[in-house]
Amino acid sequence: GAVVSQHPSWVICKSGTSVKIECRSLDFQATTMFWYRQFPKQSLMLMATSNEGSKATYEQGVEKDKFLINHASLTLSTLTVTSAHPEDSSFYICSASPLMGGSANEQFFGPGTRLTVL
Amino acid sequence: GIQVEQSPPDLILQEGANSTLRCNFSDSVNNLQWFHQNPWGQLINLFYIPSGTKQNGRLSATTVATERYSLLYISSSQTTDSGVYFCAGINTGTASKLTFGTGTRLQVTL
Numbered sequence: 001g002a003v004v005s006q007h008p009s010w011v012i013c014k015s016g017t018s019v020k021i022e023c024r025s026l027d028f029q030a031t032t033m034f035w036y037r038q039f040p041k042q043s044l045m046l047m048a049t050s051n052e053g054s055k056a057t058y059e060q061g062v063e064k065d066k067f068l069i070n071h072a073s074l075t076l077s078t079l080t081v082t083s084a085h086p087e088d089s090s091f092y093i094c095s096a097s098p099l100m101g102g103s104a105n106e107q108f109f110g111p112g113t114r115l116t117v118l
Numbered sequence: 119g120i121q122v123e124q125s126p127p128d129l130i131l132q133e134g135a136n137s138t139l140r141c142n143f144s145d146s147v148n149n150l151q152w153f154h155q156n157p158w159g160q161l162i163n164l165f166y167i168p169s170g171t172k173q174n175g176r177l178s179a180t181t182v183a184t185e186r187y188s189l190l191y192i193s194s195s196q197t198t199d200s201g202v203y204f205c206a207g208i209n210t211g212t213a214s215k216l217t218f219g220t221g222t223r224l225q226v227t228l
Contacts, residue, residue: 002163032214034216041223043204043220043221044161044204044206044218045218046215049215091159093161095161097214105149105208106151106166107151107214108163109153109160109161109162109163111159111160112160112161114159
């Protein structure tokens with residue numbers, strides 16, 4: 001149980017284009033999903049907290065117009081990197097916290113999406 | 119401030135050896151979790167351990183919340199244990215936001 005998927009697993013795009021990443025909780029419902037960014041050989045940095053049916057909460061220094069988050073249902077959140085540039089290249093990971101069952105506040109992670117912007 | 123520190127930063131073990139990874143966390147952090155990030159980037163939940171001791175196969179973890187530290191024990195290490203081990207805790211009063219430590223990079227050799 002507690003499986004989270006991400007799609008695509010990797011993407012290469014040209015500078016200036018937009019890229020959408022999907023995060024799905026496959027066997028549980030999640031009112032809250034989280035988006036992280038990880039640079040090579042570094043730890044995970046929280047970008048934003050996504051709540052179903054409401055606006056996302058962004059961490060300090062994260063541009064909300066650059067990283068659009070939509071949490072349309074209890075099992076799906078999307079991150080769109082708009083007008084991507086080479087400095088947006090990174091490993092993006094989502095996580096989800098089960099609505100019911102499990103330990104309070106425990107998060108389960110997707111396999112990540114590697115974005116390369118040329 | 120919010121701090122989660124891990125040691126050692128890097129560790130090389132021969133297959134079959136045992137190891138202990140440490141995580142120190144500040145007063146504003148609780149509900150500690152341990153994760154293993156495999157070489158493909160997937161984070162795997164190892165333990166959700168706010169306090170006490172848990173064991174799962176060759177792995178066990180102990181959190182002493184009053185002294186603000188947690189330990190992850192790996193016994194009889196295997197090459198598949200290689201990767202990065204992260205501890206992370208919830209920032210109190212921040213609605214379940216996790217703060218990650220800097221990680222311990224483990225390489226298990228034959």
